[in-house]
Amino acid sequence: MKLTILGCYSATPRTFTNPTSQVLEIRNHLFLIDCGEGTQVQLRKNKIKFSRIKHIFISHLHGDHFFGLPGLISTFRLLGRETEMHIYGPKGIKEAITLFLKLGDSWTNFPLIFHELKSKESELIFEDEQVSVHTIPLKHRIYTNGFLFQEKPSPRKLDIEAVAEHKIDRSQYNNIKNGADGILESGTVVPNASLTIDPPDPKSYAFCSDTVYNEDILPLIKNVDTLYHESTFLETESNLGEKTKHSTAKQAALIAQKADVGSLILGHYSTRYKSIDLFREEALQVFSNVELADDGKSFEI
Amino acid sequence: MKLTILGCYSATPRTFTNPTSQVLEIRNHLFLIDCGEGTQVQLRKNKIKFSRIKHIFISHLHGDHFFGLPGLISTFRLLGRETEMHIYGPKGIKEAITLFLKLGDSWTNFPLIFHELKSKESELIFEDEQVSVHTIPLKHRIYTNGFLFQEKPSPRKLDIEAVAEHKIDRSQYNNIKNGADGILESGTVVPNASLTIDPPDPKSYAFCSDTVYNEDILPLIKNVDTLYHESTFLETESNLGEKTKHSTAKQAALIAQKADVGSLILGHYSTRYKSIDLFREEALQVFSNVELADDGKSFEI
Numbered sequence: 050m051k052l053t054i055l056g057c058y059s060a061t062p063r064t065f066t067n068p069t070s071q072v073l074e075i076r077n078h079l080f081l082i083d084c085g086e087g088t089q090v091q092l093r094k095n096k097i098k099f100s101r102i103k104h105i106f107i108s109h110l111h112g113d114h115f116f117g118l119p120g121l122i123s124t125f126r127l128l129g130r131e132t133e134m135h136i137y138g139p140k141g142i143k144e145a146i147t148l149f150l151k152l153g154d155s156w157t158n159f160p161l162i163f164h165e166l167k168s169k170e171s172e173l174i175f176e177d178e179q180v181s182v183h184t185i186p187l188k189h190r191i192y193t194n195g196f197l198f199q200e201k202p203s204p205r206k207l208d209i210e211a212v213a214e215h216k217i218d219r220s221q222y223n224n225i226k227n228g229a230d231g232i233l234e235s236g237t238v239v240p241n242a243s244l245t246i247d248p249p250d251p252k253s254y255a256f257c258s259d260t261v262y263n264e265d266i267l268p269l270i271k272n273v274d275t276l277y278h279e280s281t282f283l284e285t286e287s288n289l290g291e292k293t294k295h296s297t298a299k300q301a302a303l304i305a306q307k308a309d310v311g312s313l314i315l316g317h318y319s320t321r322y323k324s325i326d327l328f329r330e331e332a333l334q335v336f337s338n339v340e341l342a343d344d345g346k347s348f349e350i
Numbered sequence: 351m352k353l354t355i356l357g358c359y360s361a362t363p364r365t366f367t368n369p370t371s372q373v374l375e376i377r378n379h380l381f382l383i384d385c386g387e388g389t390q391v392q393l394r395k396n397k398i399k400f401s402r403i404k405h406i407f408i409s410h411l412h413g414d415h416f417f418g419l420p421g422l423i424s425t426f427r428l429l430g431r432e433t434e435m436h437i438y439g440p441k442g443i444k445e446a447i448t449l450f451l452k453l454g455d456s457w458t459n460f461p462l463i464f465h466e467l468k469s470k471e472s473e474l475i476f477e478d479e480q481v482s483v484h485t486i487p488l489k490h491r492i493y494t495n496g497f498l499f500q501e502k503p504s505p506r507k508l509d510i511e512a513v514a515e516h517k518i519d520r521s522q523y524n525n526i527k528n529g530a531d532g533i534l535e536s537g538t539v540v541p542n543a544s545l546t547i548d549p550p551d552p553k554s555y556a557f558c559s560d561t562v563y564n565e566d567i568l569p570l571i572k573n574v575d576t577l578y579h580e581s582t583f584l585e586t587e588s589n590l591g592e593k594t595k596h597s598t599a600k601q602a603a604l605i606a607q608k609a610d611v612g613s614l615i616l617g618h619y620s621t622r623y624k625s626i627d628l629f630r631e632e633a634l635q636v637f638s639n640v641e642l643a644d645d646g647k648s649f650e651i
Contacts, residue, residue, distance in 0.1 A: 061425040064394050086421040087388055093365050110453040112424040116417075120387040123413040124362040141453045148449060152411040152442045154492045191455045 050075045050200065050252045050350035052275070055091035057316035057342035059259075059281050059295075060113055062087050067344050068113035069317060071277070072097055073254060075198055076179040081105045082196065082256050088117035089124050095345060099128060104175060106182070107138030108258060109193035115142070119149040126157045133160035137174050137182075139192050140165045166194055171269055185269050187260035189294045195257035197269060203248035211244050252350050255310075258317050261290065262300040267308050275350045276310040277342065279317035280328050286319070298328040302335035316342035351376045351501065351553045351651035353576070356392035358617035358643035360560075360582050360596075361414055363388050368645050369414035370559060370618060372578070373398055376499055377480040382406045383497065383557050389418035390425050396646060400429060405476060407483070408439030409559060410494035416443070420450040427458045434461035438475050438483075440493050441466045467495055472570055486570050488561035490595045496558035498570060504549035512545050553651050556611075559618050562591065563601040568609050576651045577611040578643065580618035581629050587620070599629040603636035617643035 051074040056067025068085025072092070079101040081088075092099060107115050115138070125134065134157075136142065143163035150156050164174060166184060175182040178201065185195035204226040212222070217231045217239070225231055231239040255270040258279035270276055281295035290297050296304075298315055305313035313336055315328045322328075325341050332339040340348065352375040357368025369386025373393070380402040382389075393400060408416050416439070426435065435458075437443065444464035451457050465475060467485060476483040479502065486496030505527040513523070518532045518540070526532055532540040556571040559580035571577055582596035591598050597605075599616055606614035614637055616629045623629075626642055633640045641649065 060428055062388070062391050062421070064391060086418070087363070087391065090363050090365060090388065111456065112421055112450070112454055116421045116424070116450070117387070120363070120413050120417045123417070127361055139453075145449055145453055148446055149413070149417070152440075152446055153413055155412065 050198075050254060050274075052254065052277075052314075052348045052350060053095055053097065054316065054342045054344060054346050054348075055088055055095060056085050056344050057318065058344070059279075059317045059319050062113075063320065065344075066320060067091055068116075069108075069258060070117065071256065072102075073198055075252075075254070076200060078104065078180060080182075080198065083108055083114045083258075084117040084121055085113045086116040086120075089121045091344070092121075099125065100130065100132070102134075103132065104135045105137070106196050106256075107136065107142060108187070108195060108256070109189060109191055110139050110141060110145070111191065111259070114259075118142075119146060122146060122150065122157060122161065123153070123155060125159065126155065130157075130159045133162055135162045135164060135175075137164045138166060139194070140167045167192070171197075183269070185255060185257060185266050187257060187266070188263045189259045189261070193259060195255060195260070195266070197253065197255045197273070199253045200251035202251050205241070205245035206248055208244055208246050215239050215244070217244065254350055257304075259295060261294045262296050262304065264304070264307065266304070270304075270308045270310065272309055272311075274311040275314060275348065276305050276308065276312070277314045277316060278304055280315040280332065281317050281319050283322065283327055283331055286321075298331040299335055302332035302339065305332075305336045305339075312338040312340060314340045314342050314348065351499075351555060351575075353555065353578075353615075353649045353651060354396055354398065355617065355643045355645060355647050355649075356389055356396060357386050357645050358619065359645070360580075360618045360620050363414075364621065366645075367621060368392055369417075370409075371418065372557065373403075374499055374555060376553075376555070377501060379405065379481060381483075381499065384409055384415045384559075385418040385422055386414045387417040387421075390422045392645070393422075400426060401431065401433070403435075404433065405436045406438070407497050407557075408437065408443060409488070409496060409557070410490060410492055411440050411442060411446070412492065412560070415560075419443075420447060423447060423451065423458060423462065424454070424456060426460065427456065431458075431460045434463055436463045436465060436476075438465045439467060440495070441468045468493070472498075484570070486556060486558060486567050488558060488567070489564045490560045490562070494560060496556060496561070496567070498554065498556045498574070500554045501552035503552050506542070506546035507549055509545055509547050516540050516545065518545065555651055558605075560596060562595045563597050563605065565605070565608065567605070571605075571609045571611065573610055573612075575612040576615060576649065577606055577609065577613070578615045578617060579605055581616040581633065582618050582620050584623065584628060584632055587622075599632040600636055603633035603640065606633075606637045606640075613639040613641060615641045615643050615649060 055070035058066035278301035356371035359367035579602035581599040
């Protein structure tokens, strides 16, 4: 799994900082998460192939998380896209996007499928053989969801040397990958464990922005490999966090610690601070594996 | 009058090119003309003070001319704006912007006043003592207006040396500026022309984008000092111009020539061409005073 940060600063786009947007490469998918103004330019700058994006997840309808969406959809149209596009986001997103395209008399020539969200409970919103996506209900000023992206376990891998040594017929390979024992010509059974090796552990990524400190999400994000948790403020401005329903770096670290996640990525920084290193310093007092998101930065999960 | 080009490329924002937006400094006003995605970042890059903008003119509701507007308005709100903002644009613009702000539960704390346009005739849409703005109906795929910005004649200027020599009392200065003769203590009348100098000629600027070649606009833009006329294509792609209701550089030059304007600025370039110099070369074959718009470039009018 590979996460690329297109933008991770709060509020307005500035000369050198972009509002929230991320691309998650997970198995055969390229998921776009949030779409602040300028996201399509960030996709270009980071050389991400537009056509590979087929699913867009929008956390909430504040401008810094979705004002880039009408332009991105229009650009897909100009690029001659034909394959369908799925958009997951709060109720109202369909009306908004539809109105903008209608006003320009520029409806898409590809299927645009909206999956509007309104549940306050976590729900499964996407699933195929390899991946699942659940919502993570967050607490912000308006209806907001985080998203939990999970790989499914891969089939076991054939131990090429072992099957050759036992002279196992190729016709059994798929069954063995799916857990069956091998059967020799003589009728002898070779246990599956002798013919296969463990697949890599399935990975998981949780995106949580924007939100106040909220322990309700702990069961949903328990043990994820990587958690992105917003940290708009430092503890010195915790009163602002309370007021605007955002978190501090320390609060993000507390969530990471209590959920026992593998690593924490901080982001959605207020631009009031001199350096984003301050966020990491504060979080490190609570949790040891802290990374800083930054525009254009990638993380292997 | 000073025109600053924030963006002048057609279609989608790219890494180094921006969709249409311009700032016109005219007398005491800073007018924003069109607002493609990323306009607020371009305003920052060009160090233009957001608070000075009180009037925004939107030509039409294609994304590359107005998708930056919801974000710009949200940013005005975040910056604590209190003074009113006037937005002039096609019918539908109010519903669109209102919906986007409503979804984010982030209505502005300053008065946002929409002036929706639907007339197919030129109309006066703004006027004060110093400036007037008329629409220029254009022909494009959807309802579109250009805008004619005109300074009003300034009062005559006092000839400081002449009034001193004649010992004219200060109480007469304003009347003299407005055209009255001077009267000496002795009762002698000194003609206005001896006490004043001509004010600078009032200047005018016409913005015409997007449009096909359309001679109907000639009476409206006759003799303007500067005409910005779109030139999406070169003559080699004139068939595309016809089809998409855009102009070629030659057609823009023909309009400039027939309207006998002072200078022509080309823009709204398709990015299919290697160099924008090609647009100027083509236009120069028809009209002699041709300039090329480019992002971040300013023109004194």
